[in-house]
Amino acid sequence: NAGVTQTPKFQVLKTGQSMTLQCAQDMNHNSMYWYRQDPGMGLRLIYYSASEGTTDKGEVPNGYNVSRLNKREFSLRLESAAPSQTSVYFCASSAVGGPSDEQYFGPGTRLTVT
Amino acid sequence: GENVEQHPSTLSVQEGDSAVIKCTYSDSASNYFPWYKQELGKGPQLIIDIRSNVGEKKDQRIAVTLNKTAKHFSLHITETQPEDSAVYFCAASRGAAGNKLTFGGGTRVLVKP
Numbered sequence: 697n698a699g700v701t702q703t704p705k706f707q708v709l710k711t712g713q714s715m716t717l718q719c720a721q722d723m724n725h726n727s728m729y730w731y732r733q734d735p736g737m738g739l740r741l742i743y744y745s746a747s748e749g750t751t752d753k754g755e756v757p758n759g760y761n762v763s764r765l766n767k768r769e770f771s772l773r774l775e776s777a778a779p780s781q782t783s784v785y786f787c788a789s790s791a792v793g794g795p796s797d798e799q800y801f802g803p804g805t806r807l808t809v810t
Numbered sequence: 811g812e813n814v815e816q817h818p819s820t821l822s823v824q825e826g827d828s829a830v831i832k833c834t835y836s837d838s839a840s841n842y843f844p845w846y847k848q849e850l851g852k853g854p855q856l857i858i859d860i861r862s863n864v865g866e867k868k869d870q871r872i873a874v875t876l877n878k879t880a881k882h883f884s885l886h887i888t889e890t891q892p893e894d895s896a897v898y899f900c901a902a903s904r905g906a907a908g909n910k911l912t913f914g915g916g917t918r919v920l921v922k923p
Contacts, residue, residue: 738913797909801853
């Protein structure tokens with residue numbers, strides 16, 4: 697049981713390049729989330745997927761797209777990276793309708809855009 | 811939307827002393843308030859949470875209190891130990907499916923031996 701896994705762990709992009717961050721969970725959770733973490737600003741929600749087949753914008757969606765590939769996988773795409781997207785990105789998942797609303801986080805992807 | 815403010819941003823305590831972190835929220839419809847601990851290089855991990863129908867919850871050395879009228883909640887860590895050194899985040903949400911959490915800015919806690 698690996699929980700939430702993310703790839704890659706580190707990435708350096710040049711401005712204008714594109715990339716996809718991958719996330720998978722093996723806990724049979726319905727809901728999945730993408731956050732970014734910047735110094736002093738906590739974690740901010742980029743996009744979330746309440747259930748398979750649905751996605752919705754969070755607080756800071758501009759410059760990103762997401763795909764809920766299946767129940768296990770939720771990817772985040774940067775079409776044209778900008779230096780302002782330098783951040784640590786976390787994927788999370790949670791169950792629905794159970795006794796807990798706990799979100800389980802992956803280890804993060806540290807992205808630098810030059 | 812929801813806005814969560816967290817204080818202090820850094821907290822240094824002597825081992826064995828207590829630590830208190832405070833958060834305020836703006837959305838009166840929020841009903842779920844978790845606290846996460848993040849160690850260096852890792853993702854956040856839930857340490858305790860409280861729902862709006864409860865005023866206080868305790869788990870060993872950790873406790874959380876909630877004042878719905880004033881819209882603030884606090885984390886209390888007693889008998890601090892070096893392994894409590896980490897960044898702590900409070901958060902708030904309306905719960906339910908698609909549980910969108912709004913996080914505070916975080917508190918870096920250093921426990922000095």
